[in-house]
Amino acid sequence: MRIYNTLTKTKEEFVPREDKKVKMFICGPTVYDYIHIGNARTFVFFDVVAKYLRHSGYNLEYIQNITDIDNKIIERAQKENVNSLEYAKKYTKIFKEDMKALGVTSPEYKNATDHIPEVVKQVQTLLDKGNAYVIENDGIYFDLSTFPDYGKLSGRTANMADDAVSRIDDSDKKRNRSDFALWKFSQEGDPSWPASFGDGRPGWHIEDTAITEKYFGPQYDLHGAGQDLIFPHHEAEIAQQESASGLKPFVKYWMHTGFLINKEKKMSKSLGNFLSLNEALKSYSPETIRFYFLSAHYRSPLDFSEEILKQSEAAVMRINEFRHKLNLLTSQVKNIDPKETAEILQKVREAMNDDFNTPEAIGTFFELIRQTNQKLENGQMAMTELTKIIDFFDKVLGIIPKSITFPPEIQTLIDQRELARESMDFTIADQLRSQIESLGYQIDDTIYGPLVKKKK
Numbered sequence: 001m002r003i004y005n006t007l008t009k010t011k012e013e014f015v016p017r018e019d020k021k022v023k024m025f026i027c028g029p030t031v032y033d034y035i036h037i038g039n040a041r042t043f044v045f046f047d048v049v050a051k052y053l054r055h056s057g058y059n060l061e062y063i064q065n066i067t068d069i070d071n072k073i074i075e076r077a078q079k080e081n082v083n084s085l086e087y088a089k090k091y092t093k094i095f096k097e098d099m100k101a102l103g104v105t106s107p108e109y110k111n112a113t114d115h116i117p118e119v120v121k122q123v124q125t126l127l128d129k130g131n132a133y134v135i136e137n138d139g140i141y142f143d144l145s146t147f148p149d150y151g152k153l154s155g156r157t158a159n160m161a162d163d164a165v166s167r168i169d170d171s172d173k174k175r176n177r178s179d180f181a182l183w184k185f186s187q188e189g190d191p192s193w194p195a196s197f198g199d200g201r202p203g204w205h206i207e208d209t210a211i212t213e214k215y216f217g218p219q220y221d222l223h224g225a226g227q228d229l230i231f232p233h234h235e236a237e238i239a240q241q242e243s244a245s246g247l248k249p250f251v252k253y254w255m256h257t258g259f260l261i262n263k264e265k266k267m268s269k270s271l272g273n274f275l276s277l278n279e280a281l282k283s284y285s286p287e288t289i290r291f292y293f294l295s296a297h298y299r300s301p302l303d304f305s306e307e308i309l310k311q312s313e314a315a316v317m318r319i320n321e322f323r324h325k326l327n328l329l330t331s332q333v334k335n336i337d338p339k340e341t342a343e344i345l346q347k348v349r350e351a352m353n354d355d356f357n358t359p360e361a362i363g364t365f366f367e368l369i370r371q372t373n374q375k376l377e378n379g380q381m382a383m384t385e386l387t388k389i390i391d392f393f394d395k396v397l398g399i400i401p402k403s404i405t406f407p408p409e410i411q412t413l414i415d416q417r418e419l420a421r422e423s424m425d426f427t428i429a430d431q432l433r434s435q436i437e438s439l440g441y442q443i444d445d446t447i448y449g450p451l452v453k454k455k456k
């Protein structure tokens with residue numbers, strides 16, 4: 001298996017630190033609102049990575065943190081006049097429900113506020129080793145002049161306009177411009193926890209390393225997130241953990257997902273083109289949303305468009321029809337020559353082993369669906385192997401729909417129209433379209449075939 005490592009900027013053979021054991025950590029959400037659909041892309045992708053690693057025989061421990069203490073949470077809670085910890089609890093619950101609805105079932109979640117003693121311990125270590133310093137009435141900061149490796153992941157050391165930076169790091173008393181906060185001393189109205197160096201709350205970057213050090217130790221295999229977190233967040237994590245333990249590399253493989261973009265612009269809440277996962281789930285099935293994310297390579301930008309979502313919906317419908325047909329034909333199909341179908345599963349695995357190339361894996365699956373329809377009617381398919389393929393796309397990618405059903409007469413008309421289109425008989429195809437529409441359905445033809453829906 002080969003993985004593109006942001007640290008070395010090359011595809012590398014994946015060799016975990018301890019034979020088949022993999023420890024993976026993915027940056028989770030800051031729970032101050034519903035999560036953005038761009039974050040959902042990252043979480044779905046790493047859900048697939050986790051499921052594929054387990055499918056491939058790795059013994060995986062997968063942790064995702066939940067940032068439930070943060071400036072943004074405190075500000076929102078104050079606006080609504082509620083306790084900020086309660087406010088965070090509400091959105092943590094919504095986040096977990098939305099993830100479950102989307103079929104993201106692989107991570108073990110860890111709240112930042114459940115790991116304050118670990119944070120305090122790490123801050124104390126950095127103070128003791130001279131990597132951190134105190135600014136009176138403000139907080140404890142990391143001294144970047146003590147860490148010459150800063151910038152090795154991103155190739156830079158200075159902030160740029162688009163960076164995900166936190167106001168928590170602002171102070172004109174810092175020793176170096178990019179020094180960041182490890183701990184903020186108590187302020188009126190803020191949640192606060194006890195510490196010998198002064199009561200307060202953790203900075204953003206330190207919660208990740210405090211959590212991973214507790215469960216994984218000072219070094220582990222795989223760390224991922226959206227690419228907007230490379231700088232400064234992941235550079236800060238490296239600085240903290242490698243300084244605290246003196247061991248490097250802190251993480252062996254770094255993986256980052258591309259942006260979801262809208263008309264050439266990065267989608268973000270500040271640009272006003274915000275769409276939450278929660279909203280998306282009201283209009284599209286979880287399988288459609290997962291298919292949409294996975295139909296592009298995880299490192300490429302993905303266009304956010306209704307058009308692509310519609311195509312994904314049609315694709316999921318094709319898969320459903322294919323599976324439905326298989327179920328109907330099971331009793332009649334002879335189990336002959338599994339070789340051809342076994343080769344397809346092999347091709348799918350090869351695509352996944354090449355830096356999780358989900359679009360290629362999906363392409364191979366659709367090639368199979370196209371080729372098999374005729375063979376199935378003749379009862380010439382290897383059922384056991386086909387079932388294995390369906391199972392793979394269900395358990396690992398999560399794109400097999402629970403079930404979409406049409407009344408039998410509609411399904412027959414859809415099938416007849418597809419046959420007519422395949423034999424270029426467009427007059428008949430058009431007649432069938434009118435017939436389907438007159439029965440209260442609408443048809444959109446997409447690259448994956450027709451998307452048929454009941455008219456609203």
Ligand SMILES: [Zn+2]
Pocket residue numbers: 026027028208233
């Ligand atoms: Zn993080």
